Amino acid sequence: MRMARYILVRFLLNLLKVQVAFLLLIFVIDGVEQAQKLAPYNVAGGEVLRLVLLRAPQYMMTIFPLVLMLASLSTFVGLSRSSELVVMRASGQSAIKLLMVPVAATLIIGVLLTTVFNPIVATTLRRTDALLAAYNVGGQSLISLGARGIWLRQGSENSQFVIQADRTSFNGTILYKMNLFEFSLEGTLKRRIIAESARLSDGEWLMRNGTEWRFDFATPDTPVSTRGFEEMLIPTTLTSQEILEKFASPEAVSIWDLPALIERLNQAGFASQRQKLFLQSELARPLFLVAMVLIGAGFSMRHARFGQTGLMVLIAVFSAFLLYALKSVAESLGAAYEIPIALAAWGPPSAGILLTMGLLLHLEDG
Numbered sequence: 001m002r003m004a005r006y007i008l009v010r011f012l013l014n015l016l017k018v019q020v021a022f023l024l025l026i027f028v029i030d031g032v033e034q035a036q037k038l039a040p041y042n043v044a045g046g047e048v049l050r051l052v053l054l055r056a057p058q059y060m061m062t063i064f065p066l067v068l069m070l071a072s073l074s075t076f077v078g079l080s081r082s083s084e085l086v087v088m089r090a091s092g093q094s095a096i097k098l099l100m101v102p103v104a105a106t107l108i109i110g111v112l113l114t115t116v117f118n119p120i121v122a123t124t125l126r127r128t129d130a131l132l133a134a135y136n137v138g139g140q141s142l143i144s145l146g147a148r149g150i151w152l153r154q155g156s157e158n159s160q161f162v163i164q165a166d167r168t169s170f171n172g173t174i175l176y177k178m179n180l181f182e183f184s185l186e187g188t189l190k191r192r193i194i195a196e197s198a199r200l201s202d203g204e205w206l207m208r209n210g211t212e213w214r215f216d217f218a219t220p221d222t223p224v225s226t227r228g229f230e231e232m233l234i235p236t237t238l239t240s241q242e243i244l245e246k247f248a249s250p251e252a253v254s255i256w257d258l259p260a261l262i263e264r265l266n267q268a269g270f271a272s273q274r275q276k277l278f279l280q281s282e283l284a285r286p287l288f289l290v291a292m293v294l295i296g297a298g299f300s301m302r303h304a305r306f307g308q309t310g311l312m313v314l315i316a317v318f319s320a321f322l323l324y325a326l327k328s329v330a331e332s333l334g335a336a337y338e339i340p341i342a343l344a345a346w347g348p349p350s351a352g353i354l355l356t357m358g359l360l361l362h363l364e365d366g
Contacts (some may be wrong), residue, residue: 001029003088003093004100005139006200007075007079007098007101008101008102008105009027010075010078010079011071011072011075011101011102011105012105014070014071014072014074014078015067015068015071015077015309017071017073017074018067018070018074019067022060022063022067023056023060023340026056026059026060027052027056030052030056030059030062031048031049031052032056034051034052034055034190035048035209038051041258047131048110048128049171051128051129051131051132054124054127054128055124055128056129057117057120057121057124058121058124058125058251059120061105061117061121064113064289065288065289065292065320065324066245066292066320068106068109068233068289068292068293068296068318069096069292069293069295069317069320070296070317071296071297072102072292072294072295072296072297072300073292073296073297073300073313073317073361075298075311076295076296076297076300077300080300080301080309081309085301088200091109093208095297095301096253096360096361097362099293099294099360100181100187100303102293102297103290103293103294106286106289106293107264107286107289107305108185109286109289109292110285110286110287110288110289112287113284113286113289113325114255114282114283114285115255118254118255118282119254119255119256119279121178122251122253122254122255123254125249125251125252126212126252127353131239143204149164149165149166149167149168149177150164150165150167150168150175151164152164152165152238154238155234155237157183158184158185159182159183159185159190160182160183160184161180161181161234161236162180162183163175163178163179163180163181164178164179165178165179165198167175167267169339171324172199173199173200173201173240174197174198174199175197175200175205176196176197176199177196177197178193178194178195178196178197179192179193180192180194180195180198180205180207180234181193182191188215188216189215190215191210191212191213191214191215192212192215193207193211193213193232193234194208194210194211195207195208195210196208196209196210196241197209198234200236200239200240201236203235203236203237204233204234204235204236205233205234205236206231206232206233206310207229207231207233207234208230208231209229209230210229210232211227211228211229212226212227212228212229212232213226214226215327216259217351217359248316249278250274250275250278250279253275255279255282258275258278258279259279261275262275262276262279273334273335273337273341274335276341277331277334277335277341277345280341280342280344280345280346281344281345283345284346284349287346287349287350287353288327288348288349288352289322289348290342290349290353291334291348291352291353291356292320292323292352294352294353294357294360295316295319295320295323295352295356296316296317296320296359297356298356298359299312299313299314299315299316299319299359300312300316301360323348323351323352326348327348327349328341330347330348331342331345338361
C-alpha cells in the first residue's frame with residue numbers, strides 16, 4: 001500500500017510539473033500570437049490576456065496526452081536511476097503491478113476530462129468566439145441550430161440579414177423552405193422573402209419560387225408592396241465551409257449535449273459524421289491517455305546500468321507522436337466515411353495499449 005502511494009505521489013508531482021511548464025509555454029506563445037493578431041483592432045492588453053486565458057483550456061486538452069506521457073517517462077526514469085525500481089522488482093513486484101497505480105489514476109483523470117473538463121472547454125470556445133465577434137474579428141456571420149431548423153445571420157454595409165430554413169443539404173449549400181428578413185442598421189424591418197429553396201454559390205443566394213414583401217415604416221401611409229418571383233439573387237458573404245465549420249463545430253459543444261445536436265443535425269439534413277466521431281473520440285480518451293502512460297513506462301523501466309537512457313527517451317517521445325499521428329489519420333478517414341467511426345475512435349488507443357503491453361511483457365520475461 002505504501003509503495004503504491006509512493007508511486008502515485010511521484011507520478012502526480014511529475015504530472016503537475018510538466019503541466020505547469022507547458023501551461024507557461026502556451027501563455028507565452030499564444031499571448032504573442034494574439035497580441036499581433038488583435039493589434040490592428042486596438043484591443044486592450046487586458047482583453048488580450050482574457051482571450052489567452054480562455055483559449056488555454058483548449059490547448060491543454062489537446063496536448064494533455066503528451067503531458068501524461070512525459071510525466072510517466074519522468075517518473076519511471078527517476079525510479080530507475082535511483083535503483084528504487086530494482087528494489088521494487090526484487091521484492092516481488094512485477095512491472096505490470098507497478099503500473100496499475102498510474103494507469104488507474106490516468107483512467108480517473110481521463111474520465112474527469114471527458115465528463116467535466118470537456119464542457120468547460122466548449123464553454124470557453126463559445127466565449128472566445130463571442131469576444132472575437134465583439135471585436136469585429138473574423139467577420140460578423142453567425143450561424144446556429146434551433147428547434148425550427150437553422151438560423152443564419154450576415155451583415156453588410158447597409159443591412160443585416162436573418163435567414164431561417166427548415167432544413168438544408170448535407171453540405172449546407174441548399175436551404176429548403178427559407179425565410180429571409182432584411183433589417184436596416186437601425187433595426188427596422190425593410191423586407192421579408194419566403195422561398196421554396198435557396199442555393200448558395202459564388203457569393204450569392206439563388207432563391208426560387210417565392211414571395212417578397214417590402215416595408216417602409218418611415219412613411220406609415222405607404223402600402224406594403226408584394227410580388228412573386230421564380231428566381232431572385234441575394235448577395236452573401238457566407239460560404240458552405242463556414243456554415244459547416246462554424247455552426248456545427250463539435251469542439252464547441254459539451255459532450256452531454258452532443259447526442260441532441262447529432263439528432264437535430266440529422267433532422268435538419270446536415271451530415272453528422274464529424275459530431276459522431278468526436279463523441280466517440282471523447283469517450284475513448286481515457287484509453288488513449290492510458291496508452292500514452294504505458295508508452296512512457298515501457299521505454300523507461302530498464303535499469304539505468306544498461307545505458308542508452310537518452311535513446312529510450314527519444315524512442316518513447318517518437319512513439320507517442322506516432323500514435324498521435326495514427327489517431328489523427330484514423331479520425332480523418334472516419335470523417336471521410338472511409339472506415340467505421342468505432343474503428344477510427346477506438347482503434348488507435350487499443351493498438352497503443354496492446355503494443356506497449358507486449359513490450360512490457362517482453363521486458364518482464366527478461
